[in-house]
Amino acid sequence: MPHRKLRVLLLCHESLVPPPSAEGLDDARYWEVKTELDVKDALEELGHRVLPVGLVDDLTPLRKALDEWRPHVVFNLLEEFHHEVVYDAHVVSYLVLKGVAYTGCNPRGLILARDKALSKKILTYHRIAVPRFAVFPMRRAVRRPRALPFPLIVKSLVAEGSEGIAQASIVHDDDALAERVDFIHRRVLTDAVAEEFIEGRELYVGAMGVRRMNVLPPVELVLDGLPPDAPRIATRKVKWDDAYRQKHGIDVVLAQALPEGVARQIPKLVRRICRALGIDGHVRMDFRLRPDGKLFFLEANPNPDVAWGGELATAAEAIGMTYEGMIQKLLDQAIRRQR
Ligand SMILES: Nc1ncnc2c1ncn2[C@@H]1O[C@H](COP(=O)(O)OP(=O)(O)O)[C@@H](O)[C@H]1O
Numbered sequence: 001m002p003h004r005k006l007r008v009l010l011l012c013h014e015s016l017v018p019p020p021s022a023e024g025l026d027d028a029r030y031w032e033v034k035t036e037l038d039v040k041d042a043l044e045e046l047g048h049r050v051l052p053v054g055l056v057d058d059l060t061p062l063r064k065a066l067d068e069w070r071p072h073v074v075f076n077l078l079e080e081f082h083h084e085v086v087y088d089a090h091v092v093s094y095l096v097l098k099g100v101a102y103t104g105c106n107p108r109g110l111i112l113a114r115d116k117a118l119s120k121k122i123l124t125y126h127r128i129a130v131p132r133f134a135v136f137p138m139r140r141a142v143r144r145p146r147a148l149p150f151p152l153i154v155k156s157l158v159a160e161g162s163e164g165i166a167q168a169s170i171v172h173d174d175d176a177l178a179e180r181v182d183f184i185h186r187r188v189l190t191d192a193v194a195e196e197f198i199e200g201r202e203l204y205v206g207a208m209g210v211r212r213m214n215v216l217p218p219v220e221l222v223l224d225g226l227p228p229d230a231p232r233i234a235t236r237k238v239k240w241d242d243a244y245r246q247k248h249g250i251d252v253v254l255a256q257a258l259p260e261g262v263a264r265q266i267p268k269l270v271r272r273i274c275r276a277l278g279i280d281g282h283v284r285m286d287f288r289l290r291p292d293g294k295l296f297f298l299e300a301n302p303n304p305d306v307a308w309g310g311e312l313a314t315a316a317e318a319i320g321m322t323y324e325g326m327i328q329k330l331l332d333q334a335i336r337r338q339r
């Protein structure tokens with residue numbers, strides 16, 4: 001379908017403003033800016049004009065670009081402001097106040113989904129299965145509720161990308177729990193949450209849409225190649241260490257042979273979760289599928305990575321959407337929401 005050529009403001013962190021092309025970048029730098037480059041290339045390929053705007057802790061460059069260049073839409077790749085990942089929602093609020101169309105999730109969905117305890121409290125009300133959990137705020141003694149049995153997994157309440165998650169995150173007694181909570185407080189500098197550890201397969205489900213979310217086929221993080229004693233979880237290393245991933249054959253593939261009931265249940269479940277948490281735009285949800293076939297919600301990631309070859313793009317490809325097609329879809333959604 002032919003589309004209108006648009007002025008697209010590419011909003012990202014100042015350190016990630018994409019260079020004109022990948023040429024001449026060393027490996028490390030290429031991986032840093034891959035998403036920004038992929039999106040810019042796709043937008044240009046689609047015939048749009050692209051103005052990258054990088055922010056750190058001052059909105060002035062954004063305000064100026066909005067007022068002077070008058071973009072039709074902002075492609076939002078910003079994940080932090082003033083070094084705070086939880087401020088991403090506030091920048092989106094600014095876009096709302098400026099009345100400009102933007103890709104990705106609205107501020108309310110970003111805030112509700114970010115908090116790994118708050119999101120689970122809301123979903124519990126809606127009778128959606130989530131791990132039991134307890135929150136351990138900073139500067140408070142660690143006292144485990146008796147109804148929360150081991151093993152537990154200890155995480156940051158709000159950090160992303162498996163920050164602070166290693167094999168030692170799984171704890172089997174109160175001493176180890178207190179130690180790991182303290183680690184999160186001191187190293188990630190956030191409150192901690194300890195969750196019932198859900199054994200099983202790790203599934204990610206992408207969805208895109210405005211009022212009705214279009215749910216993509218589930219993908220699975222394959223961890224079979226890890227050493228037998230290593231827990232099957234997405235640690236920091238599993239997610240980001242390329243050499244480690246290659247060594248152990250870690251990969252994300254379309255989920256095969258899901259139990260019939262689970263495959264049928266997922267699209268409806270994902271839409272319900274999006275409604276409950278107010279998520280729109282695009283999202284990737286993390287689930288664990290227990291061997292007994294029970295599916296547990298772990299977290300929702302609004303504004304997930306949209307890199308070429310990433311989880312969302314892989315799932316979109318499985319329903320016949322090209323990468324450019326996916327990027328155009330995100331623009332279309334942004335503009336439709338604005339109307
Ligand atoms: N309750 C849980 N049971 C089993 N594994 C978990 C649980 N919570 C987290 N994990 C593992 O840790 C990974 C990261 O946790 P997640 O809550 O998704 O945080 P992040 O925002 O860092 O991705 C998950 O992908 C999963 O492998």
Ligand SMILES: [Mg+2]
Pocket residue numbers: 161162286299
């Ligand atoms: Mg996750």
